[in-house]
Amino acid sequence: MRTSVAIIGAGPAGLLLARLLQRSGIESVVLESRSREHVEHRQRAGILEHGTVEVLRACGAGDRLDREGLVHEGIELRFGGTGHRIDLAALTGGRRVVVYAQTEVVRDLVALRVESGAPLLFEAEALAVEDVDSERPRVRYRHDGAERLLEADYVVGADGFHGIARRCVPAGRIRTRERTYPFAWLGVLADVAPSTDELIYAQHERGFALHSMRGPEVSRLYLQVPPETDLADWPDARIWEELDLRLAVDGGWRLRRGPITDRSVTPMRSFVAEPLRCGRLLLAGDAAHIVPPTGAKGLNLAVADVALLARALDAALLRGDPGALESYSDTALRRVWRAEDFSCAMTAMLHADPDGDEFSRRLQRSRLDYAVSSTAAATALAENYAGLPSDAVP
Ligand SMILES: Cc1cc2nc3c(=O)[nH]c(=O)nc-3n(C[C@H](O)[C@H](O)[C@H](O)COP(=O)(O)OP(=O)(O)OC[C@H]3O[C@@H](n4cnc5c(N)ncnc54)[C@H](O)[C@@H]3O)c2cc1C
Numbered sequence: 001m002r003t004s005v006a007i008i009g010a011g012p013a014g015l016l017l018a019r020l021l022q023r024s025g026i027e028s029v030v031l032e033s034r035s036r037e038h039v040e041h042r043q044r045a046g047i048l049e050h051g052t053v054e055v056l057r058a059c060g061a062g063d064r065l066d067r068e069g070l071v072h073e074g075i076e077l078r079f080g081g082t083g084h085r086i087d088l089a090a091l092t093g094g095r096r097v098v099v100y101a102q103t104e105v106v107r108d109l110v111a112l113r114v115e116s117g118a119p120l121l122f123e124a125e126a127l128a129v130e131d132v133d134s135e136r137p138r139v140r141y142r143h144d145g146a147e148r149l150l151e152a153d154y155v156v157g158a159d160g161f162h163g164i165a166r167r168c169v170p171a172g173r174i175r176t177r178e179r180t181y182p183f184a185w186l187g188v189l190a191d192v193a194p195s196t197d198e199l200i201y202a203q204h205e206r207g208f209a210l211h212s213m214r215g216p217e218v219s220r221l222y223l224q225v226p227p228e229t230d231l232a233d234w235p236d237a238r239i240w241e242e243l244d245l246r247l248a249v250d251g252g253w254r255l256r257r258g259p260i261t262d263r264s265v266t267p268m269r270s271f272v273a274e275p276l277r278c279g280r281l282l283l284a285g286d287a288a289h290i291v292p293p294t295g296a297k298g299l300n301l302a303v304a305d306v307a308l309l310a311r312a313l314d315a316a317l318l319r320g321d322p323g324a325l326e327s328y329s330d331t332a333l334r335r336v337w338r339a340e341d342f343s344c345a346m347t348a349m350l351h352a353d354p355d356g357d358e359f360s361r362r363l364q365r366s367r368l369d370y371a372v373s374s375t376a377a378a379t380a381l382a383e384n385y386a387g388l389p390s391d392a393v394p
Helices: 012-023 036-041 050-058 063-068 102-116 236-247 298-319 323-350 358-373 375-386
Strands: 002-008 028-031 070-072 074-079 082-087 097-099 124-130 138-143 146-157 175-190 200-202 209-215 218-225 260-274 281-283
Touching: 002 012, 002 138, 002 298, 012 028, 012 050, 012 102, 012 298, 028 124, 028 138, 028 146, 036 102, 050 063, 050 097, 050 298, 063 102, 074 358, 082 358, 082 375, 097 209, 124 146, 146 298, 200 236, 200 323, 209 236, 218 236, 236 260, 260 323, 298 323, 323 358, 323 375, 358 375
Parallel strands: 002 028, 002 146, 074 200, 146 281
Antiparallel strands: 070 097, 074 082, 124 138, 138 146, 175 218, 175 260, 200 209, 209 218
16 A cells, blocks of 8 residues: 555544645545544543644534533642632633543544545554655554555654654664653543532642543543552542542532543653654654643644644645755754643642652742742743743744
């Protein structure tokens, strides 16, 4: 099989890239190792920056998002028994975020692709990317029990952190930087109306907690836990009790409880592979970088990467202008490193450090007090959280 752009992975990065290319009249084939059912039900991110929403709307994937997404103008930082609102919209000249689950973004993009009849192969596992320095790189993949080859002008590795694309880059051509954290997030989905209109990020001596939501009737809640946590040790009652403790606030606020329908433990990691290009293999999304989820940046970075990449491939393939493709890695990495810094800073400000001493706890409290009392500090937090426009990324 031959195509213009071979895309490995049908997560948000791969599916959106395929859609953007299709709108420009560029052919692509998407290979996805898992089933459609699996990718459409995987619980992950849920906060869309303004720029992400714009890209989805522009490619025709904004209808349900506009109907069902919840527009949020602020977030709450909760610590010391008090809640403090960060007014994102007021501090950023009107930028808002939209709560709309990644699973829904994926469903919308899969539906558009399937409806268009363009190739999207589920249960097609990429095994290797070959000849990345030639004009016709190839993906070797397994589908329907047979090994096959997909030849393309370009191959895009949008296959997530554990995918194969990054590992197919010849030795020494890519460098990785990584930081791990001494904690993970236990995330649950509960069939109960959220107990808050806006997300609550709670710092507590027992550990961080986050109250998010996936819709008017579904709450998404997280607890900081040790990385080696076994879900079997966390029956529903323990989860709710711990959330009650960490989200407690002076006054009459109460956390509503409901049936837990999904639970998982996610390790926290910061990771960047650079450059994002090796010959005709390009990396995008989690295949190239990971952020701890505290800053709600992972999905948004994946979208920003492919929005840039789609324009660059358009210029290279349709107008014979390789300039944007040559600068893709440097341009994308500027946003990536800004998000890495913000996500690290939010994580440090809000999590209990198991190795921390009283000095570090006092520093953390001072940082929180500053974030909610100084307009300059709150603005820095708000503009990073709501997402910087492209021309404002340093
Ligand atoms: C458990 C979890 C929870 C998360 N929670 C949050 C959150 O709360 N907030 C937040 O901002 N971010 C969160 N993230 C991060 C966010 O979901 C990611 O940044 C986002 O999914 C990146 O999209 P992507 O398309 O780059 O990668 P992915 O969504 O990982 O998609 C990659 C795709 O490639 C496929 N694939 C892998 N290997 C192959 C192969 N060999 N051949 C073919 N296909 C392959 C995978 O099956 C997958 O469908 C979370 C991530 C995880 C893993």
